[in-house]
Amino acid sequence: MEELRQRILSEGQVRPGDVLKVDSFLNHQIDPVLLDHLGAEFARLFSDRPVNKILTIEASGIALAIAAAPHFGNVPVVFAKKGESVNLDGDKYRARVHSYTHGNDYDLLLSKRFLGEDDHVVIIDDFLANGNALEGMIEICSAAGATIEGFGIAIEKGHQVGGKRLREEGWNLQSLAIIESMDPDTGEVTFRD
Amino acid sequence: MEELRQRILSEGQVRPGDVLKVDSFLNHQIDPVLLDHLGAEFARLFSDRPVNKILTIEASGIALAIAAAPHFGNVPVVFAKKGESVNLDGDKYRARVHSYTHGNDYDLLLSKRFLGEDDHVVIIDDFLANGNALEGMIEICSAAGATIEGFGIAIEKGHQVGGKRLREEGWNLQSLAIIESMDPDTGEVTFRD
Numbered sequence: 485m486e487e488l489r490q491r492i493l494s495e496g497q498v499r500p501g502d503v504l505k506v507d508s509f510l511n512h513q514i515d516p517v518l519l520d521h522l523g524a525e526f527a528r529l530f531s532d533r534p535v536n537k538i539l540t541i542e543a544s545g546i547a548l549a550i551a552a553a554p555h556f557g558n559v560p561v562v563f564a565k566k567g568e569s570v571n572l573d574g575d576k577y578r579a580r581v582h583s584y585t586h587g588n589d590y591d592l593l594l595s596k597r598f599l600g601e602d603d604h605v606v607i608i609d610d611f612l613a614n615g616n617a618l619e620g621m622i623e624i625c626s627a628a629g630a631t632i633e634g635f636g637i638a639i640e641k642g643h644q645v646g647g648k649r650l651r652e653e654g655w656n657l658q659s660l661a662i663i664e665s666m667d668p669d670t671g672e673v674t675f676r677d
Numbered sequence: 678m679e680e681l682r683q684r685i686l687s688e689g690q691v692r693p694g695d696v697l698k699v700d701s702f703l704n705h706q707i708d709p710v711l712l713d714h715l716g717a718e719f720a721r722l723f724s725d726r727p728v729n730k731i732l733t734i735e736a737s738g739i740a741l742a743i744a745a746a747p748h749f750g751n752v753p754v755v756f757a758k759k760g761e762s763v764n765l766d767g768d769k770y771r772a773r774v775h776s777y778t779h780g781n782d783y784d785l786l787l788s789k790r791f792l793g794e795d796d797h798v799v800i801i802d803d804f805l806a807n808g809n810a811l812e813g814m815i816e817i818c819s820a821a822g823a824t825i826e827g828f829g830i831a832i833e834k835g836h837q838v839g840g841k842r843l844r845e846e847g848w849n850l851q852s853l854a855i856i857e858s859m860d861p862d863t864g865e866v867t868f869r870d
Binding site for chain 1: 700701705706707708709710712713735736737739740743744746747751752753754755756758787788790791
């Protein structure tokens with residue numbers, strides 16, 4: 485998606501450790517206009533799928549999912565929580581995820597009341613790198629008997645393994661910008677065509 | 678706001694420990710239509726204020742802020758992060774907050790690049806109870822020299838101290854539903870008029 489790629493080129497900052505900072509428009513400060521356009525593009529890409537729920541992961545995935553929901557006919561959004569919370573009692577699905585970003589393990593948690601075998605979901609998130617969080621979401625959907633209609637990602641780090649693995653597994657993965665390489669010395673970002 | 682009160686009465690669940698669960702429509706599963714209406718109501722309540730930015734706190738505040746943004750002329754949304762993150766380098770504002778919900782202390786963090794003395798903000802969040810998180814946001818806005826035009830809260834626990842203190846301090850606090858009391862034995866919820 486050209487608008488997102490241009491925004492990454494103009495405002496993104498490449499940092500050592502394979503970090504791309506897009507915190508001026510996507511995951512700290514958020515541009516609602518851009519987000520609305522990303523949501524519309526996801527809806528277009530999944531228009532042939534019978535989506536009745538959007539799943540995402542706290543925290544920054546929530547913004548993207550909420551912006552997308554009106555374009556999917558205002559289906560409910562459910563976000564998986566990280567770690568334990570006293571506000572999340574009762575039966576829940578749980579998947580263990582390792583975070584390379586934060587260097588720790590955490591649980592993805594989702595109440596069983598909000599996901600079941602009648603659900604056809606698109607899983608939306610801002611970033612895809614090694615894909616561990618999405619594998620956790622697949623595990624949760626499998627436990628719930630829900631059908632995954634696809635994955636909608638804003639920025640995929642194409643040089644990491646997550647996207648490659650999901651495509652090899654046959655999932656319908658739609659990434660709006662795929663980064664082929666980035667150089668912390670020059671700041672240069674190259675996209676996959 | 679009658680629509681929100683009715684939704685709390687029909688779907689909210691009162692639990693021991695002063696917990697009101699609204700996870701079927703507000704902070705785990707989210708109804709985008711309701712959220713849009715809440716956002717429109719915030720915009721109406723602050724229509725006389727020169728708002729150029731919406732602030733909120735991760736995670737569930739993000740959904741409400743994103744839904745509100747189009748009603749505020751698509752001003753940017755900035756969410757304060759909890760705790761440290763390798764993605765949040767550089768200079769940042771920081772405020773220490775005690776969470777009664779989780780029984781721990783955490784830091785609210787907000788990059789200095791996204792808040793300054795030209796900003797006129799509305800601070801939006803899903804819940805107001807003891808108000809500690811909002812006091813942290815006041816501290817951050819004060820450090821930034823930003824002007825707080827008001828606070829927009831979905832559900833205020835009126836029997837706790839946060840709202841009372843903010844009003845005594847003279848802030849423009851707009852809560853869409855104020856709970857006067859709730860009874861975990863009967864499940865009854867009473868609203869302030």
